[in-house]
Each structure stands twice: as structure tokens, then as C-alpha cells.
Amino acid sequence: MRVLFTVSNWPGHWHAMVPLGWALQAAGHQVRVACTPCQAGPVTHAGLMPVPLLEAMDMTVRGRLHNYRKATVGTWPFATLPPHPLTGEPLAFLDEFDMETWSAQNRDWALGIVDRSADAAVDFARQWRPDLVVHDLMSLEGPLVGGALKIPALLYLWGPCGPQDPVPGAPPGASFVPMDPAGVFERHGAGPMDADVYTHVIDPSPASVRPPLTAERIPVRHVPYNGPGAHPRRGSRRARTAGPGCASSGAPPSAGCTGPRRSPCAHRRGARADRREVLLALTGDDRARVESGPPLPPHVRLLERTPLSLLLPECDLVIHHGGAGCTMTGLAAGIPQLAIHAGSDQEVIADRVAAAHAAHSLVNADTDAAAVHEAVTRLLGDPAHLAAARRLRQEMESLPAPADLVPVLSALTR
Amino acid sequence: MRVLVTTTPDPSHLPPLVPVAWALRAAGHEVLVAGQPDSAESARTAGLSLVSFGERFDTEQLVLNSLAPGKRPLENRPGPRPATKGGFGGVWIERARAVAGEYLAFARAYRPDLILSDPLDYSGLVIGGVLGIPAVHHRWGVDPVGTPRIPAAREELADFCRSLGLDALPDPAAVLDPCPPALQLPGIRRGTPVRYVPFNGSGALPDWVRAEWGARRSGARRVVVSLGRRTLAYHGVPFVRALLHALAEVPDVELIATVGADHRAAVGPVPANVRMLDPFPLHAVLGSCDAIVTHGGSATTMTATLHGVPQLALPQMADCFAHGERLEACGAGISLATVAEQDDAAVLRASLSRLLDDPSYAAAVSRLRTDMEHMPAPAHVVPELEHLAARA
Numbered sequence: 001m002r003v004l005f006t007v008s009n010w011p012g013h014w015h016a017m018v019p020l021g022w023a024l025q026a027a028g029h030q031v032r033v034a035c036t037p038c039q040a041g042p043v044t045h046a047g048l049m050p051v052p053l054l055e056a057m058d059m060t061v062r063g064r065l066h067n068y069r070k071a072t073v074g075t076w077p078f079a080t081l082p083p084h085p086l087t088g089e090p091l092a093f094l095d096e097f098d099m100e101t102w103s104a105q106n107r108d109w110a111l112g113i114v115d116r117s118a119d120a121a122v123d124f125a126r127q128w129r130p131d132l133v134v135h136d137l138m139s140l141e142g143p144l145v146g147g148a149l150k151i152p153a154l155l156y157l158w159g160p161c162g163p164q165d166p167v168p169g170a171p172p173g174a175s176f177v178p179m180d181p182a183g184v185f186e187r188h189g190a191g192p193m194d195a196d197v198y199t200h201v202i203d204p205s206p207a208s209v210r211p212p213l214t215a216e217r218i219p220v221r222h223v224p225y226n227g228p229g230a231h232p233r234r235g236s237r238r239a240r241t242a243g244p245g246c247a248s249s250g251a252p253p254s255a256g257c258t259g260p261r262r263s264p265c266a267h268r269r270g271a272r273a274d275r276r277e278v279l280l281a282l283t284g285d286d287r288a289r290v291e292s293g294p295p296l297p298p299h300v301r302l303l304e305r306t307p308l309s310l311l312l313p314e315c316d317l318v319i320h321h322g323g324a325g326c327t328m329t330g331l332a333a334g335i336p337q338l339a340i341h342a343g344s345d346q347e348v349i350a351d352r353v354a355a356a357h358a359a360h361s362l363v364n365a366d367t368d369a370a371a372v373h374e375a376v377t378r379l380l381g382d383p384a385h386l387a388a389a390r391r392l393r394q395e396m397e398s399l400p401a402p403a404d405l406v407p408v409l410s411a412l413t414r
Numbered sequence: 415m416r417v418l419v420t421t422t423p424d425p426s427h428l429p430p431l432v433p434v435a436w437a438l439r440a441a442g443h444e445v446l447v448a449g450q451p452d453s454a455e456s457a458r459t460a461g462l463s464l465v466s467f468g469e470r471f472d473t474e475q476l477v478l479n480s481l482a483p484g485k486r487p488l489e490n491r492p493g494p495r496p497a498t499k500g501g502f503g504g505v506w507i508e509r510a511r512a513v514a515g516e517y518l519a520f521a522r523a524y525r526p527d528l529i530l531s532d533p534l535d536y537s538g539l540v541i542g543g544v545l546g547i548p549a550v551h552h553r554w555g556v557d558p559v560g561t562p563r564i565p566a567a568r569e570e571l572a573d574f575c576r577s578l579g580l581d582a583l584p585d586p587a588a589v590l591d592p593c594p595p596a597l598q599l600p601g602i603r604r605g606t607p608v609r610y611v612p613f614n615g616s617g618a619l620p621d622w623v624r625a626e627w628g629a630r631r632s633g634a635r636r637v638v639v640s641l642g643r644r645t646l647a648y649h650g651v652p653f654v655r656a657l658l659h660a661l662a663e664v665p666d667v668e669l670i671a672t673v674g675a676d677h678r679a680a681v682g683p684v685p686a687n688v689r690m691l692d693p694f695p696l697h698a699v700l701g702s703c704d705a706i707v708t709h710g711g712s713a714t715t716m717t718a719t720l721h722g723v724p725q726l727a728l729p730q731m732a733d734c735f736a737h738g739e740r741l742e743a744c745g746a747g748i749s750l751a752t753v754a755e756q757d758d759a760a761v762l763r764a765s766l767s768r769l770l771d772d773p774s775y776a777a778a779v780s781r782l783r784t785d786m787e788h789m790p791a792p793a794h795v796v797p798e799l800e801h802l803a804a805r806a
Contacts, residue, residue, distance in 0.1 A: 018461060019436075019439055019440050020440070022433075022436035022437070022439060022440050022461075023436075023437070023440030023441075023793065025433060025436065025611055025613075026433050026434070026436050026437035026440055026611065026791060026792040026793040027437075027791045027792075027793040027794075028609060028611065028791040028793075032619065040618050044459060044617060044618065045458055045459050045461060046461040047432060047436065047459065047460040047461040047462075047613065048461075049617070049618065049619055049695060049698070050618045050619070051618065051619045051624070052618055053624075124624070127624070221442055223439055223440065223442060225461060227461075228457060228458040228459075228460070228461050228462060228463060228464075229458075229463055229464075230454070230463065230464055230465065230466060231446055231463050231464065231465035307463055309463075310446075310463055397442075401440060401441045401442040402440040402441075402442075403437065403440040403441040403442075403793055403796070406793070
């Protein structure tokens, strides 16, 4: 069969889907990934074939606009203002940007992006004639193509956060389901766009942290894919006995949206106090960011472009920003987690794993080194957390592998 | 289980193993590639993680060093004759000796349950033997070197194996083979069939392919000219230029040639019915083609055969001759394996015309295609690999 993946404009949104793409290809099916041009590289590097015909607003600008809006309504939690939505430069005053005027002037441009992207996705699908669509939670084009071509469209969750979850701190009724401000669903005869559009949801969450769903849930084992990279060769016997460490995800990519906030660099003293080895995983500009700060203590080892899935099995704890990729990789490794989140789906995910005792969830804006130290000490000191993490890992391992979903998907097309 | 993939240091040696690697991942197993820096980009563009050892091997430079100025490989040395068949590949046996120690140390710590290797990687067999775990070879296609050279490797590595406590270099526990038996060398060890899934390093679906979908094809017969990633680099520009000019004169054809931007200026102007394009994923285009002109490389041959496309093979070196010969033996293609034939415009034109005009070629390749389609998909080979590992 032909399976169309449609993915939104951020690798972390679709990395969870990659093993299913390969399960399909390895079973002899064809997979194409409709994406924006800036995702074509990462999709290629995942070994899948991108069709870069979608359009989307830059995710960093989108995130900054969101943060600026929070600041204007008083829900921005940090003491300093968020960065300028367009330039990313620090703001001294809120009125250095005029949201209302900008929105009015750019409304048509923003709607045009949605319009063109929707048309391109439907056009491509009419030519390629997929039997099935698989998409992430932020992809509007996925359910659109399903509706327009009357073929099954399956939502693949990136972690324990779904369409029925309310957005923390947002007005009642707000959800993670993308909106259709341009009316593309109606234009393509795809019915209304709301949370009911999802009929089947592929959920990689272990049973204890499943998000609520109204659609049919298709559970799957999460196979971590954190992007390709090099193994750090800590596998030698000598290195294995080097002692327990704790890995920390690098400054979250959202640093670009929030401005410099507390990244694990700021937390390093907390982790270090425990005399543990700290592995700091870095991507992108992280090294420059880290090196512009005060010097790192000797217990901290920087690792660039190292997939977390290769590091975590050798670690006792992972500290991250509550992102789905870090969380799911930590769950698959069966180690306790400290999630220092900045709201939104990170908060939903962090709180859910914390409720299952496998993590502590801390609010980034309220967290200082002492709080990190305390959390790390508790997570490492109380065996209940390790036991909970192992239980969740066991739950994950009992779920069907991506390869096992292939016949399930096949059956849906009949 | 944990699977260590070992691969010889050339960017083209890993991609054919990627579908099985991903079938293993998708079934929940761990997969890690061990190789030299030459394989890093291939692993990275396949979504696989690599542990890198040693220095760059640089096969491209090694070959270039062996070529006389301006002479392509076939002009330097003729293809192997039946008497010398299997007489090459010695460099890979030497390499196995050079790297096995370091790989073994890593493998002892990583504790794989299974080793999966490309057909020229004999170090995997050593590691598997020492650790008592199955080592599996995965052929690329027609295999004139990998399996046939195992006896020679066993002889050359005898002392080395004994120094590691092995009686002798073990045979692979299994040989995965994407080549349909009819196309494979006769008499070679029968492999475990695994369906060929095209993966030559991934790339985006080219815009021009999409743009064509809506439009009606011209009546001309479409021929792809795809000579692999090295033919041009190995002093092949004059050859490719002459080839394109010769084939463009075959009546009623349009040629799509994979000639990267870095070589187009050197190749110079071409007739109007020739398009030179950056290399693209062949399988996205072959469905609309009537014939393909290749260098006889395994990936190109297997991909074209899977799409039922008759082939004109113009081999320059290594296992490419074997692919051309076997295609010809099956009636699925024509192989021109001498400089004299390859440089003769009339012979080239006549060969392509015959391939396009005589329906027996399409019929023969379509039989091979059917054979390939009936082979078990990579996903279905996973249980056999699990079984091998469990038995060890």
C-alpha cells in the first residue's frame, strides 16, 4: 500500500513516527513524507523520502508570538520579557512590538500559507493516491487529506499528550488540535475540523500515562529515534565502570522562543552537588550558548549530536525540558526523569509521568539550583522512582512494535 | 536483541543493508553500525547510529591512484575473465585483519546478539566466531566476491584466527540474498531470500517528477542513463559525453541522465532530447521508463530489475561485470564489457535499439521482477534472525 505521512514543521513532532515509516518500507509498502522544505533534510536523514511541498510559519517565530501574547495578558512566568517575536532580540519594553498592528497587517499572509499548503497536500495526494495517511498532532494537512480523499487518517502522538488534553494555563476550551482559520476543510469537502476529526490515534504512551482519547486508541511500542548520530563509544569496558552518570538534554530548542532561560547549564550545580558525572547533550548552537556562560565544573562532559537513546541506558537519571522525545526516550530506558518544563504540552507530559512517580515535574521559571539539587537527590535517593520507571518501561515493552502495526494499518484500508 | 552492523568503508556498501536494519529497529531491536568514517554519512542519511573506528579508508582515492591519467578503470585493466573470477577482493581480506581487533574489543563491551555485515566484511565473521554469536552476511545483489572469496579469506586469515582462539574463519550463519536465484551466480551458496527494498541513501522526490505527473508523456521512449556515483569521477567525462551523444541518435528516445551539477559543465552541451539532472532516487522514476543504461552496480541493477526495466550494462570495474553478465544470461539486458564496444557509437546505438525494440528483454526482466516481488519482505526475515540469535 501507499502511505502518506504529513508532518508539521518541527522534527520533534514527527520523530516518533519514523520507526513506523521504516516498518512499512521494510514490509514492502511505499512511504512518502509531505513536509515543509526545512524538514526535507531531517526527513532525508531519517531514511525516508520527503516531498517538500507544504508551507508553514517558522516555528520559532510562531513560538515567540505565542510567548509575547502571554506577556501581554500577564501569563508569561519569567521575570524578564520574552524576546522580540520577529528578531529574537531581547525586549526592554512590551511596546517595542505591536501585536495588534502586526496581526492585522499579516493576516492575509498567514492565511495564504495555510491555504497554499492545504492545496499542495491535497493535490499531491490526488496524484499519488495514498491508501492511508499518518500525521502528527500539529499537522492540519493530515486530517485534511484523509477527509478530502475519504481515506483513513491516523494521528500519531509524539508522547503522552493528545487532542483531548486542555492546554495548561490557557482559557477553557483551548486544546492542542490545530485550527482551520482559512476554512480549507470546507473548501476541500473534508467536513469540520475539530477534535472529532481523529478516528484512530496511534499512542506510544505506556499504559499508566496514557492521555485521554475519544478516538480508537492503537497502542504502539515507542522505538526511540532521536535523529542519527554517533555512538560516544562509552561502551568499552573501562568506560562502563566509570560510574553512574546523569544525562541532561541540552538547552531546549525552545530557548530560541523564550530567550535565554534556565537551561541545564544553570542547573549543573544542582546535579554536580551529588558528585555524579553529568553528560550534557548538545545540538545546534548549544555549545556556543554553554561556552558563553561561566566555566563548567569538571564533572560535566559535553556530548554533541549524540542520540539520547544511546546515552540513557547507561545513566541513572535524565534531566530535560519535558519534551516528548526526551521523555519517551527516558521511559524506554527505564530511568527516573527530572522535567523542568516551560508549559504547554511539556507540562502535560511532565505532570503525567510525575503522577506515575517516574519523574519530578518542575516549572522552569520557578526553579533554581537548590530546587534541582533537591529533586535530583530525591529522584536518585528514593528507589520508588526507579521502580516506577522500570514498571513503565515494562509496560512499553509489552506493547506491539511498530512492525506489528503494519497489518493493523493494512486492515483499515479494506 | 542487540545487532551490530559491520560494514566495509565505502559510502555505497551500507545502504543495501538499511531496510533489514530498519526492519530490526521497527521490531523493537537495537541496531548500531560499526564502521570507518567513510560510512558515517551513509549511516547518518539512513537514520542509523554509527560507532566510528580508525581513519578514512577512501576507496575513491585508492582507485584514482591506480588509474593512468585520463583513463577510466576499464581502460586500465580489463574486466575479470572466467579464469580470474573471484580473484579480486584481496584488499577486503587484508582490511578484516586490520580492523577485527578493535571491533572485537568494542563488541565485547556492546555484547551484540547478532552481527550483520556487508558481503565484503569478513571481520564480522571473526567477531561472531570469537564471541560465539551468529554473523550474517547480507549480499548486495549478484555476488562474485563476498561468498566466493570466503575460502581465500579463510586461508589468508588462518594464523590471525588461530591467534584469537578460532580453528578457522567461520562461514556466515546465514546469507541474506536480495538477488532472485535466476539472476544470482549459478553454483553459489543459496541464500535466505529477502525482498530488495530500494534505498540508495535517501533523497527528496524531485520537483520535475511531480510536475510531470499531471502532464501527458511525450510519445518518445524514455531511457534513464545512470552510471553510479563514480563513473564520472573516475576519468569518465569523455566516455559519458560520447555515450550521451551516441544514444541520443537512437530514433524516438528521450534520455534522462544522472549527471551532477559538478560535472555538467565538463560534459558540455548535449542534444535536445537529453536532460542531465542531479542524481535522484531511481525508484521514483523507473516506473515511467522503457530502458536504463547502467554501470552494472548492484543497487542500480537491483532497483531497475525490481521495476521490470531492461538494462544496458556498461561495467567499469569490480562486481559490475557480474551484474551485466548475469542480466545478459537471463535475457534481461545487454552487457558491453570491453573498451572497444563501449567506445563504439554504432554498437551502443544498436544495443539500446535492440533493448527497446525486442520485447523478449522486457519479458525476461519482468519474470525476474515477479521473482523479486515474491521474496519475503525484510520485515519477514526478522524472525529468522531472532531464531539464529536465540539458538547461539
